Amino acid sequence: MSMPIAFNAHASRLGQPRPESMTDMTRPNLTIDPARLWSDLMETARFGGTPRGGIRRLALSEEDRQVRDWFRATCEGLGCTVTIDDVGTMFARRAGLDNSLPPIAIGSHLDTQPTGGRFDGVLGVLAGIEVLRTMVAAGYVTTAPIEVINWTNEEGSRFAPAMLASGVFAGVFTPDDALGRLDREGIAFGTALDSIGYRGAVTHRAHKLGAMFELHIEQGPILEAEDKTIGIVTGVQGARWHEVTVTGQDAHTGATPMHLRKDALLGAARVVAGLNALAARPEHSGTNASVGLLEVSPNSRNTVPGSVFFCVDLRHPLDARIDALEVDFRALLAEALTPLGLTWEEACIWSSPAVQFDSRLIDCVRHGAARHRLPTRELVSGAGHDAAYIARVAPTTMIFVPCAGGVSHNESESATLEDCGAGTQVLLEAVIDCDQRMNGV
Amino acid sequence: MSMPIAFNAHASRLGQPRPESMTDMTRPNLTIDPARLWSDLMETARFGGTPRGGIRRLALSEEDRQVRDWFRATCEGLGCTVTIDDVGTMFARRAGLDNSLPPIAIGSHLDTQPTGGRFDGVLGVLAGIEVLRTMVAAGYVTTAPIEVINWTNEEGSRFAPAMLASGVFAGVFTPDDALGRLDREGIAFGTALDSIGYRGAVTHRAHKLGAMFELHIEQGPILEAEDKTIGIVTGVQGARWHEVTVTGQDAHTGATPMHLRKDALLGAARVVAGLNALAARPEHSGTNASVGLLEVSPNSRNTVPGSVFFCVDLRHPLDARIDALEVDFRALLAEALTPLGLTWEEACIWSSPAVQFDSRLIDCVRHGAARHRLPTRELVSGAGHDAAYIARVAPTTMIFVPCAGGVSHNESESATLEDCGAGTQVLLEAVIDCDQRMNGV
Numbered sequence: 112m113s114m115p116i117a118f119n120a121h122a123s124r125l126g127q128p129r130p131e132s133m134t135d136m137t138r139p140n141l142t143i144d145p146a147r148l149w150s151d152l153m154e155t156a157r158f159g160g161t162p163r164g165g166i167r168r169l170a171l172s173e174e175d176r177q178v179r180d181w182f183r184a185t186c187e188g189l190g191c192t193v194t195i196d197d198v199g200t201m202f203a204r205r206a207g208l209d210n211s212l213p214p215i216a217i218g219s220h221l222d223t224q225p226t227g228g229r230f231d232g233v234l235g236v237l238a239g240i241e242v243l244r245t246m247v248a249a250g251y252v253t254t255a256p257i258e259v260i261n262w263t264n265e266e267g268s269r270f271a272p273a274m275l276a277s278g279v280f281a282g283v284f285t286p287d288d289a290l291g292r293l294d295r296e297g298i299a300f301g302t303a304l305d306s307i308g309y310r311g312a313v314t315h316r317a318h319k320l321g322a323m324f325e326l327h328i329e330q331g332p333i334l335e336a337e338d339k340t341i342g343i344v345t346g347v348q349g350a351r352w353h354e355v356t357v358t359g360q361d362a363h364t365g366a367t368p369m370h371l372r373k374d375a376l377l378g379a380a381r382v383v384a385g386l387n388a389l390a391a392r393p394e395h396s397g398t399n400a401s402v403g404l405l406e407v408s409p410n411s412r413n414t415v416p417g418s419v420f421f422c423v424d425l426r427h428p429l430d431a432r433i434d435a436l437e438v439d440f441r442a443l444l445a446e447a448l449t450p451l452g453l454t455w456e457e458a459c460i461w462s463s464p465a466v467q468f469d470s471r472l473i474d475c476v477r478h479g480a481a482r483h484r485l486p487t488r489e490l491v492s493g494a495g496h497d498a499a500y501i502a503r504v505a506p507t508t509m510i511f512v513p514c515a516g517g518v519s520h521n522e523s524e525s526a527t528l529e530d531c532g533a534g535t536q537v538l539l540e541a542v543i544d545c546d547q548r549m550n551g552v
Numbered sequence: 553m554s555m556p557i558a559f560n561a562h563a564s565r566l567g568q569p570r571p572e573s574m575t576d577m578t579r580p581n582l583t584i585d586p587a588r589l590w591s592d593l594m595e596t597a598r599f600g601g602t603p604r605g606g607i608r609r610l611a612l613s614e615e616d617r618q619v620r621d622w623f624r625a626t627c628e629g630l631g632c633t634v635t636i637d638d639v640g641t642m643f644a645r646r647a648g649l650d651n652s653l654p655p656i657a658i659g660s661h662l663d664t665q666p667t668g669g670r671f672d673g674v675l676g677v678l679a680g681i682e683v684l685r686t687m688v689a690a691g692y693v694t695t696a697p698i699e700v701i702n703w704t705n706e707e708g709s710r711f712a713p714a715m716l717a718s719g720v721f722a723g724v725f726t727p728d729d730a731l732g733r734l735d736r737e738g739i740a741f742g743t744a745l746d747s748i749g750y751r752g753a754v755t756h757r758a759h760k761l762g763a764m765f766e767l768h769i770e771q772g773p774i775l776e777a778e779d780k781t782i783g784i785v786t787g788v789q790g791a792r793w794h795e796v797t798v799t800g801q802d803a804h805t806g807a808t809p810m811h812l813r814k815d816a817l818l819g820a821a822r823v824v825a826g827l828n829a830l831a832a833r834p835e836h837s838g839t840n841a842s843v844g845l846l847e848v849s850p851n852s853r854n855t856v857p858g859s860v861f862f863c864v865d866l867r868h869p870l871d872a873r874i875d876a877l878e879v880d881f882r883a884l885l886a887e888a889l890t891p892l893g894l895t896w897e898e899a900c901i902w903s904s905p906a907v908q909f910d911s912r913l914i915d916c917v918r919h920g921a922a923r924h925r926l927p928t929r930e931l932v933s934g935a936g937h938d939a940a941y942i943a944r945v946a947p948t949t950m951i952f953v954p955c956a957g958g959v960s961h962n963e964s965e966s967a968t969l970e971d972c973g974a975g976t977q978v979l980l981e982a983v984i985d986c987d988q989r990m991n992g993v
Contacts, residue, residue, distance in 0.1 A: 329807060330804050330807045331803075331804055331806075331807025331808050331809075331812075332803070332807075332808055332809075332812045333807075333809060333812070336812055348806055350806060352853060360957070361959070361962075362772070362773070362958055362959075363771050363772055363934060363935055363958070363960060363961075364840060364842040364844055364865040364867065364934070365772075365789055365791060365840060365865070365867050365933070365934025365935045365936075366770060366771045366772025366773075366774075366933070366934035366935050366958065366960075367772050367773055367840070367934065367958055368772075368773075368774060368840065369828075369831055369832070369839075369840060369841075371772075371773045371774070371777055371958070374828075374842070376824060376843055376844075376846060377824060377825065377828050377843075379821075380820075380821040380822075380824035380825045380843075381821075381825050383817060383818060383821035384818065384821045384822050384825055387810075387815075387818050390810055391810070398810075399805060399806060399808070399809065399810060400810075401805040401815070401854075401856055402817055402818075402821075402857075403805055403817075403848075403851070403852050403853050403854055403855045403856060403857060404848065404851050404852060404853045405817060405846070405848050405851070406848075406851070407844075407845065407846050407847075410844070410845050410846070410847070411844050411845060412793060412844050412845045412863045412865060413842075413844055413865055414844045414961075415842055415844060416843075416844060422853045424805040424806075424853060424854055426805065426806050492806070492807070493804060493805070493806025493807035493808065494804055494806045494807050495806075516801070517803055517804070517807065517808055517812070518802070518803075519804060519807075520804075520855075521802075
């Protein structure tokens with residue numbers, strides 16, 4: 112059993128960042144095999160593969176069991192010890208030179224959306240396996256152990272909410288919270304876990320990580336638009352959801368003159384357009400402000416809508432900037448709706464604080480990309496990831512690679528062999544760099 | 553059998569309108585009984601009455617049969633002959649002094665919306681019965697026959713489209729068109745007609761009307777807002793429906809920066825707000841422009857909408873004014889959507905031309921209201937009515953009375969005994985006035 116020593120306890124070992132040339136002098140030249148990684152991606156895409164080229168592999172389903180069995184067998188074949196924790200998360204551990212050190216982890220998830228793609232989550236886990244294979248093939252052993260992690264139920268499609276097992280690991284949820292969650296058919300998470308044979312004995316509390324890296328497709332269009340290969344992810348945006356119900360009065364479109372209406376859709380439309388204009392103001396630059404869900408009632412062609420419900424999604428890397436936008440948004444509601452004789456109810460129903468990734472790990476990623484002269488771009492993840500929770504309990508960061516058109520959560524999700532390979536090479540470099548910086552060369 | 557002589561053939565008999573005082577000198581002082589009318593309204597509201605005080609009396613249902621039986625028995629009790637045409641429309645005819653003249657009709661409908669109120673349509677038919685009762689009680693006989701008409705399937709809730717039987721009468725649809733229409737359970741109009749025993753032998757082609765008056769609740773808020781009792785209806789607005797599908801691209805709300813989005817809902821919101829601004833321009837005054845139905849896809853809280861469908865409802869008493877608004881609306885689509893990188897498809901899927909009611913009949917209504925010093929307001933119906941079709945084949949007009957809040961097609965629809973009574977008194981005056989003007993005193 113590894114001693115539960117946190118990264119922070121080792122911070123002093125890091126000292127000042129070494130000059131890149133010095134670091135390079137002490138580094139092996141390991142090169143991952145992009146074709147081998149791609150082969151794993153395509154092989155595992157069979158587990159839950161859909162006719163349209165995507166994957167349907169809901170958490171703790173039979174397809175999830177199949178890919179888990181493959182993951183275990185593959186990692187054991189590479190000399191790893193695979194343990195399972197009490198919410199089904201799989202830890203494939205390759206011993207290091209000093210197994211009293213907390214492991215350096217590479218983690219993501221093998222579950223998918225109901226009509227998911229072949230890269231979201233899967234790339235991060237299989238890249239971890241490719242890193243292991245490369246080290247094994249070269250006979251290279253890290254100082255600290257390496258762990259490749261498959262977090263259970265990241266998507267949240269079968270058991271809400273998302274990132275459930277990494278949330279348990281981070282202490283956001285208790286294991287019992289997770290085990291009691293029901294899917295739409297009323298099957299409990301714990302029952303499903305037992306039925307595929309993946310309820311483990313290890314409790315997360317005894318399991319410390321020295322660091323975690325997560326490689327992921329961007330799920331956004333920025334890298335592709337700017338022709339960059341590697342996204343150096345510095346954190347995760349804060350996000351908040353506000354629900355708004357606008358109330359006016361149903362009325363006949365023909366019989367009700369414009370000045371006697373209380374048109375809830377007109378009010379909502381002014382808010383949607385006004386929110387977009389707010390986000391374009393200089394003081395709100397960098398904010399993502401969206402209305403993705405909007406429902407009209409009674410939604411009849413010849414009835415002025417008496418009620419509209421919509422959900423506003425506000426994101427920014429800094430929580431304080433979301434605070435500021437919320438103030439202006441609430442003022443917008445009053446400005447847009449009051450003159451139309453409309454009333455409204457508004458509430459913040461979900462808030463996810465901004466996450467700042469570990470600057471030392473970010474530096475490892477930056478150096479890894481520089482080593483291979485890969486075009487990079489720093490960005491902040493807009494989507495949530497297991498890494499966002501793990502950052503609460505261990506030094507963590509992420510690496511992004513482009514996906515076509517920024518499309519994700521879709522069977523047409525796509526990324527290139529070259530980009531996946533480049534991301535995995537940077538992952539390998541960053542892990543070795545981190546191990547060397549943390550644990551001495 | 554009455555000779556099929558149209559109103560126009562009698563136009564020469566009308567001559568110049570008589571001075572009001574002269575008209576009044578030759579008029580009986582007949583007074584309807586508002587309480588008796590109200591009693592009929594409440595009694596027939598039992599046929600399909602709902603717990604919440606409305607009526608569910610779909611066309612050709614068992615409840616429709618019950619109210620039809622009541623209508624027939626009541627009218628026969630007043631000495632009328634009741635005939636049924638080939639699409640179930642009921643004509644209760646009281647003989648006049650000269651039965652070779654085409655009848656003066658009072659018509660509306662006894663079917664309701666699925667959760668309809670107690671006044672929409674019903675008032676117009678029962679007011680006709682109250683007019684008959686008043687004449688019978690006073691021993692007053694008109695020159696031309698009087699017909700009270702119950703048009704089949706005005707609402708169109710069970711068998712689309714609305715105003716089906718009056719449309720057949722006006723030659724807009726053939727009887728076979730109507731008889732073949734299916735409800736949602738696949739039952740044909742003709743089958744339903746047979747099953748309640750209301751398929752008649754009379755063909756509409758042999759049935760001419762000298763005039764038709766329809767009393768109806770306004771279904772809008774104008775009379776109530778302006779504290780008027782009688783709406784002098786000069787026509788029915790032209791109406792057109794345009795369907796628009798806006799296409800952008802689904803994208804993650806967190807991962808997609810504002811400048812890389814193609815947000816279909818933002819585009820649609822600008823169109824909804826822009827259409828309202830267009831209608832407020834001086835050149836489009838008097839236009840009703842509405843979006844009542846709007847659907848967002850995929851309608852997910854954290855997805856920038858890739859597609860929005862909506863339906864635009866444009867109305868004005870003059871078709872040419874709708875033409876002009878359409879030109880500006882199409883320009884608005886381009887202005888609002890192109891800068892956002894959106895594409896769109898737009899089509900006019902329904903057009904109902906404006907109707908101008910008969911100026912002589914309008915004058916009869918005006919004089920009837922003046923006789924009782926009732927506050928009036930001229931207006932154009934925003935909703936469709938049987939009268940809109942009948943105006944194509946006979947001189948026609950309507951009388952409106954206020955309904956609370958302008959609310960209709962709703963179980964809470966409400967009108968007062970006093971207003972219903974006032975409207976029925978004006979109806980009686982107008983029918984007598986019309987008979988005198990058309991057919992001599």
